[in-house]
Amino acid sequence: MSAVSCTAAVGRPRAFDMQTALEKALDVFWTKGYDGASLSDLTSAMGINKPSLYSAFGNKEQLFLKAIEFYESRPCGFFKPALEQPTAYEVAECMLLGAAKSMSDTSHPQGCVMVQGALSCSEAAAGVKEVLIDRRQQSESEVRDRFELAKNQGDLSKDEDSEALARYLCTVINGIAIQASSGATEKQLVDVAHMALKSFPRNS
Amino acid sequence: MSAVSCTAAVGRPRAFDMQTALEKALDVFWTKGYDGASLSDLTSAMGINKPSLYSAFGNKEQLFLKAIEFYESRPCGFFKPALEQPTAYEVAECMLLGAAKSMSDTSHPQGCVMVQGALSCSEAAAGVKEVLIDRRQQSESEVRDRFELAKNQGDLSKDEDSEALARYLCTVINGIAIQASSGATEKQLVDVAHMALKSFPRNS
DNA sequence: CTTGTATTGTACTAAAGAGTATATAACCCC
DNA sequence: GGGGTTATATACTCTTTAGTACAATACAAG
Numbered sequence: 234m235s236a237v238s239c240t241a242a243v244g245r246p247r248a249f250d251m252q253t254a255l256e257k258a259l260d261v262f263w264t265k266g267y268d269g270a271s272l273s274d275l276t277s278a279m280g281i282n283k284p285s286l287y288s289a290f291g292n293k294e295q296l297f298l299k300a301i302e303f304y305e306s307r308p309c310g311f312f313k314p315a316l317e318q319p320t321a322y323e324v325a326e327c328m329l330l331g332a333a334k335s336m337s338d339t340s341h342p343q344g345c346v347m348v349q350g351a352l353s354c355s356e357a358a359a360g361v362k363e364v365l366i367d368r369r370q371q372s373e374s375e376v377r378d379r380f381e382l383a384k385n386q387g388d389l390s391k392d393e394d395s396e397a398l399a400r401y402l403c404t405v406i407n408g409i410a411i412q413a414s415s416g417a418t419e420k421q422l423v424d425v426a427h428m429a430l431k432s433f434p435r436n437s
Numbered sequence: 438m439s440a441v442s443c444t445a446a447v448g449r450p451r452a453f454d455m456q457t458a459l460e461k462a463l464d465v466f467w468t469k470g471y472d473g474a475s476l477s478d479l480t481s482a483m484g485i486n487k488p489s490l491y492s493a494f495g496n497k498e499q500l501f502l503k504a505i506e507f508y509e510s511r512p513c514g515f516f517k518p519a520l521e522q523p524t525a526y527e528v529a530e531c532m533l534l535g536a537a538k539s540m541s542d543t544s545h546p547q548g549c550v551m552v553q554g555a556l557s558c559s560e561a562a563a564g565v566k567e568v569l570i571d572r573r574q575q576s577e578s579e580v581r582d583r584f585e586l587a588k589n590q591g592d593l594s595k596d597e598d599s600e601a602l603a604r605y606l607c608t609v610i611n612g613i614a615i616q617a618s619s620g621a622t623e624k625q626l627v628d629v630a631h632m633a634l635k636s637f638p639r640n641s
Numbered sequence: 642c643t644t645g646t647a648t649t650g651t652a653c654t655a656a657a658g659a660g661t662a663t664a665t666a667a668c669c670c671c
Numbered sequence: 672g673g674g675g676t677t678a679t680a681t682a683c684t685c686t687t688t689a690g691t692a693c694a695a696t697a698c699a700a701g
Contacts, residue, residue, distance in 0.1 A: 242668080242669065243668080243669055243670080243675080243676055243677070244667085244668065244669080244675085244676040244677025244678070245666065245667040245668050245676075245677045245678040245679075246667070246668060246669095246677085246678075247677090247678065247679095248667090248678070248679070262557075263557065264557060265557055265558060265559055266470075266472065266556065266557035266558055266559075268470065268472040268473045268558075268559070269472045269557060269558040269559035269562065270559075271559070271657075271658065271659085272658075272659060272660080273657085273658090281679090282679070282680060282681085283659085283660075283661085283680095284660095284661075284662095284678080284679070284680075284681095285678070285679065285680090287659095287660070287661080288677085288678070288679090289678090292659080292660075293659070293660090344556075344557070346557075348556075348615055349556040349557040350557065352470065352548075352552075352553040352556055352615070352618060353466075353467065353468060353469055353470035353473060353546075353548070353550075353553040353554065353618065354469060354470055354472075354473040355469055355470075355472070355473035355474075355475070357659095358473065366619045366620065369619060370619070394628075397628045397629075397632065398632075400616070400621075400625060400628070400629055401628075401629050401632040401633065403612075403616075404609065404612035404613060404615070404616050404629045404633075405608065405609060405612050405633075406612070407611070407612040407615035407616065408607075408608035408609050408610070408611040408612030408613075408615070409608060409612075410615075411552055411556070411608070411611035411612070411614075411615070412604070412607075412608050412611065414556060414557065415570045415573060415574070416570065417604075421604060424598075424601045424604070424605075425601075425604055425605050425608045428601065428602070428605040428636050429605065429608075429609075429633070429636060430636075431635065431636035432632050432633060432634075432635035432636040446698080446699065447645080447646055447647070447698080447699060447700080448645080448646035448647025448648070448697085448698065448699080449646075449647050449648040449649075449696065449697040449698055450647085450648075450697070450698060450699095451647090451648065451649095452648070452649070452697095475687075475688065475689085476688075476689060476690080477687085477688085485649090486649070486650060486651085487650095487689085487690075487691085488648080488649070488650075488651095488690095488691075488692095489648070489649065489650090491689095491690070491691080492647085492648070492649090493648095496689080496690075497689070497690090561689095
């Protein structure tokens, strides 16, 4: 009944840190994809047994959804900071360079779990595939909205097609994700980012 | 001993057409990926039983390899014809537009099996993933060589970096593959292709 | 028509998949 | 310290996985 109960400290306390375990699970899904990640892979990476996984996270699908939710909100993410750049061009530049650097970073799996988590997949993964498609579409819409804002702020010509610009940007970033997961180096991807920027309208 | 024996007509004849069955298998791998495609999926799509599959194609991995070999050599492919365009710019244009149209074509699964066949995957698929990475790298090298030829033929400035141009082109195409498999329309992808072309050096 | 060869369908195997039952252990509140 | 509650580890379930054994069948060559 207590409305201020924080973390419900009743019963045997959990012997593992949920956040740490979630990050380990993310690494597994990122590397192997939803279909390719078995519960054995997950539990051994997380350092827990199956009943602990199920009681803490529900099931494999819910674990995946929580993992990508964390992924999108990570402080080291490149997407949200880029949107806060002052001009549309700088948003594109920051996002492309951020993607190139982040996705080739060897301190975590290469590429982007939002892309490679479930691209072509079994029926069992159809749900998470849909979620990933929605999230990517959502991101594209955020970029488009940012470019619409730029038009109003005057740093992007009203003649430009915000939606097409956003789609182009996200397409290149998806391509960078594929290249990164194929082993491309940071320099190679940064070069690609710079080439892609040449297409982007610059005000000055 | 006969050196001219064609198709070895001894024993019970095969009751199905291997090429047709291979094309059905390709569709399954294209849609579900290597990990997501089960033998039941494959045999039912191919209209044969497992022993027929194993005797005709070896095993799941060899079937996949034969399927992508066919995929790459299909007459409707966009890659090889693009390389035969007269100038580097036209190669890029033809390839980007071809990718946009081919990958959104609804007469077969959307996207590109060379990308989505095995991106993030289980250990069981590690071998085919490596093969796909190699093939994509090979394609990139073919584009680079074509641009080197263009330099010699004079339609591409010797100051350009063929390798970087090829990588940029292939990155955008990979991105288009992701967008297509996420449901993007032909028009949307053609727009992306045109935007990407703006970065490409044009002679005239 | 017999013999040899290769394919076919059914039925099987062994392993791995996701998820769960249960008994035990660890904690808080009273 | 006892009762209620929750997490833990082991051991289990049932389904699906990739791959195969085998008997029956269909053809070509002789």
